[in-house]
Amino acid sequence: MRTSVYARALASASVVFVATLIVATRSESQSSFGGPTEAPTGFVVESNGFAEEFCARQGDLVNSNNSPMIPDADCNFDRAVDEFTGPSSIADGLGPIFNASGCAECHLVPILGGSSQVTEKRAGFFDGAVFFEHPGGSLIQDRATDPSLQELTIPSRTNVTAFRSSVNVLGDGFVEAINSNTLAGIAIRQPASMRGLLIQVPVGESNGLNRTGRFGWKDQQASLVSFSADAYVNEMGITSPLQPDEPTSNGNSVAEFDTVPDPDDEGVDVELFALFMRSTLAPPRDLIRAATADARDGRVIFNDIGCDTCHIPTITTAAPGTIINGGALKVAEALGNKIIHPFGDFLLHDVGTGDGIVQNGGDETRNMVRTAPLWGLRTRGRFMHDALSFNLTDAIRRHGNQARPARDAFTALRFSDRNKLIAFLLSL
16 A cells, blocks of 8 residues: 555546346345435535444454455545545556556546546457457556557457546445345336346455446446456556456566566555545535526426436435445445435446447447436536537437437427426536
8 A cells, every 4th residue: 555645635626137136135135224314415525424434343344254454544534535546656566557547547527536538448349249358358558667568559350449438436335335126126117118237246355246236337346345456457457356467468468567466455455445435425416506497397307208217316225234245245324224316227228329348247238338327417528438428418319229218308309498408417
C-alpha cells in the first residue's frame, strides 16, 4: 500500500432465471431490522457511515477466511479515500500494461467516485455464433511501462471493437446490498418483451460461489471486492490474491518487464477500494430543478411512455445482517433497509446498442448491456455505454430492440412534452 500525497486535493475536486437464481442466492437469507429509511445522498466526499461501522466490527461483517482484514491503522474512510485516489507507481506494481495509475483518473466527475469522459477500448472476433476475445483479453490497455508492450494495433481478423465509458461508483455500497431476489422480482414484473436478464457470476472472495451480477456494463461482477480486484489488475496492472496473474500484451507475457513479485498487493488495497465505494453517499437529486413544473410533468411522461420499466425509480436494500456475496459479507446497518433511487434495474438488456463483447454472461449477452442507472445523470456530458451520445435526445433515440416501444413513444411526443421529459432527466 502507498499513501497518496495529493489524495485529499483530488478528492475535493469537482433467464439464467428464477430456478437458477433461487439456488445461487439461497445464502441471501434476510433478517428483520426495523423499517426502511432513505439512503443518505450528496455530491460530497464523506462517509455514509459504513466505514466507521465496518472498521469497528469488520470481524463480524466479513468472512475473514476469504477476505484479508484491513489493519486497524488503515481501516478508516480517509485512508480508503487516499487509496482510491492514487496514484500508484511502478514500485507499487503499476503495469507493465495499464490504462490508469489510480481510480481517480476515471472516477472524478463531479467528485471522487463519479464517472468521467474517459473510455476504454475492447476488441474481439465473432464468427457468427461464438465470440472470441482479443489475444490476452477483450480489454485493450492503452499505456505501458515500456513502449514495446503497448497494445497499439489489433489483428486484421478482429471484427468487434467497442468503447466503454467509465461508470459512476457513488452509492454502489447500496447496490451491493440489494438482495438478488429483489432484482429477480423486478425482472419478473417486466413485460416479457422487455424483461431484463440476470446472470450468475463468481464472487472471488467466496471461492467462486455465484451471485447475481450487478456491477460493470456487462454485470460481470457481483461484489465490490471482486469488482475492485478486477479493475486493479486490468486497469492498473496490479495483481492481488483474487487476480494473481498479470495481463498480457496482445497475448504475450510481460514477465520480463515486471519488476515487482506477484501478487503486487496482498489484498488490503482491494479491500480499501471496496471500503471507499461501500461508504459513498448516493447521488442526490437536484431538488430545485425537480420542483419545477416542467420536471414534475416530465416525471409523469417518463412513467407514461415506459421508461420506468427498466429505469426503476426506487429500490430498497436488504435488511442489516443479510448474508450476501456467497457468505463473504453481512449487510451493515449503514447500508441495510435503505431506500435508494437509482433509476435502473441492474439487469442486462438488448437495447440495440450492445457492444458485441462477451464477459461473464456467455454468448447470449453479447449484444446486451446493463441498464444505465440515471442517478447523477445531470453531471454527465456523454451518454450510453460508449459515451458517443452528446445530448439526451440523441441517447433516447439510439434506444431500440427491447427499448423500442419507449423510444417510439418518446418520438411521438409533442416537442413541448419531450422538453419536459428532458427537464426531468436533468433533475436526476
